[in-house]
Amino acid sequence: ATPTAITVGIGRGAELGILIKDSRVFDVSDKLNAMIFDKTGTITIGEPEVMDIITDMDTNGFLKMVSILESNSEHPIANAIVKKALEQNLDISNKKVEKFRAISGKGVIGFVDGKEVVIGNKLFIEEYMGNNKNSNTDDKDNNKDNYNYENIAQKLENDGKTTLIVAVDEEIKGVIGISDKIKEDAKETIEALKNMGINTYMITGDNEKTAKIIGKNVGIVENNIFANVLPDEKAKIVEKIRNNVNGYVGFVGDGINDAPALSTADVGVAIGGGTDIAIESGNVVLIKNRLKDVVGFVRLSKRILKQIK
Ligand code: ADP
Numbered sequence: 363a364t365p366t367a368i369t370v371g372i373g374r375g376a377e378l379g380i381l382i383k384d385s386r387v388f389d390v391s392d393k394l395n396a397m398i399f400d401k402t403g404t405i406t407i408g409e410p411e412v413m414d415i416i417t418d419m420d421t422n423g424f425l426k427m428v429s430i431l432e433s434n435s436e437h438p439i440a441n442a443i444v445k446k447a448l449e450q451n452l453d454i455s456n457k458k459v460e461k462f463r464a465i466s467g468k469g470v471i472g473f474v475d476g477k478e479v480v481i482g483n484k485l486f487i488e489e490y491m492g493n494n495k496n497s498n499t500d501d502k503d504n505n506k507d508n509y510n511y512e513n514i515a516q517k518l519e520n521d522g523k524t525t526l527i528v529a530v531d532e533e534i535k536g537v538i539g540i541s542d543k544i545k546e547d548a549k550e551t552i553e554a555l556k557n558m559g560i561n562t563y564m565i566t567g568d569n570e571k572t573a574k575i576i577g578k579n580v581g582i583v584e585n586n587i588f589a590n591v592l593p594d595e596k597a598k599i600v601e602k603i604r605n606n607v608n609g610y611v612g613f614v615g616d617g618i619n620d621a622p623a624l625s626t627a628d629v630g631v632a633i634g635g636g637t638d639i640a641i642e643s644g645n646v647v648l649i650k651n652r653l654k655d656v657v658g659f660v661r662l663s664k665r666i667l668k669q670i671k
Pocket residue numbers: 400401402432435436437439440464465466467468469470481482483484524525526565566567568569591592593617619
């Protein structure tokens with residue numbers, strides 16, 4: 363790439379709200395074989411809302427307990443739960459959580475009112491319950507209850523919702539269904555990339571069912587969806603896809619957990635409104651938070667390269 367073409371490209375990008383931090387991206391963007399998207403906050407708006415609360419406790423007591431725990435987490439899911447509690451006028455201000463821990467990509471755990479509360483995805487809860495198999499709870503009863511909650515969780519997942527399970531002192535006490543809207547321009551973005559011959563993929567820490575439903579809605583084929591991916595595995599999957607497509611790959615993401623994937627990809631595209639770490643890790647930043655600017659960026663790169671040749 364000639365210095366002139368690069369200067370023109372960076373300037374034109376800036377006008378479009380596309381910040382190009384590393385001019386080397388122009389050289390590979392013409393040969394991209396795959397564009398990989400994070401789900402939450404990238405394909406979806408990233409402002410999940412609590413849609414369902416199913417519990418055998420008193421609903422308000424349950425929501426209060428769960429939001430006290432989640433008020434220690436900064437995850438969008440945690441924000442959604444706390445927001446719901448505030449909407450219900452529940453007072454969660456002066457309760458402290460002991461031994462709070464957030465397990466990235468899985469859930470949170472801590473003691474509220476002397477009770478151990480765990481909230482997270484199915485795999486995390488299964489892990490937790492499995493580790494505590496020899497506890498003092500009646501096994502038969504437990505199995506029956508767990509079975510029930512699994513059915514409820516399944517139903518929510520079939521609706522494309524992110525499903526959280528809550529355990530209190532090693533007993534499953536409820537299920538929460540969360541829903542996040544798909545961005546308006548997600549579908550057209552995927553379609554435009556496909557029309558340019560770029561394969562589209564999605565990687566998420568969320569469950570498989572939800573991931574597939576969202577993928578279907580935006581036009582990403584089932585085989586190109588990776589669900590239940592832990593944050594430190596995202597980058598490995600980017601490499602795997604790069605091997606499979608035998609060429610250059612781009613990754614689009616917004617979260618802390620996307621930073622390694624953004625650095626690993628040949629072109630890391632960060633959503634401008636995303637976390638600082640994501641923005642630092644990307645070599646392209648979409649300042650206007652518009653997903654379709656991914657397409658604008660690829661088009662711009664192609665034009666710049668043509669001017670060079
Ligand atoms: P994504 O890759 O879609 O941005 P994450 O890796 O951040 O998702 O999270 C993956 C999953 O871990 C979530 O869908 C949720 O089930 C669970 N999880 C993560 N953080 C929390 C939390 N604070 N409370 C409950 N569940 C959580």
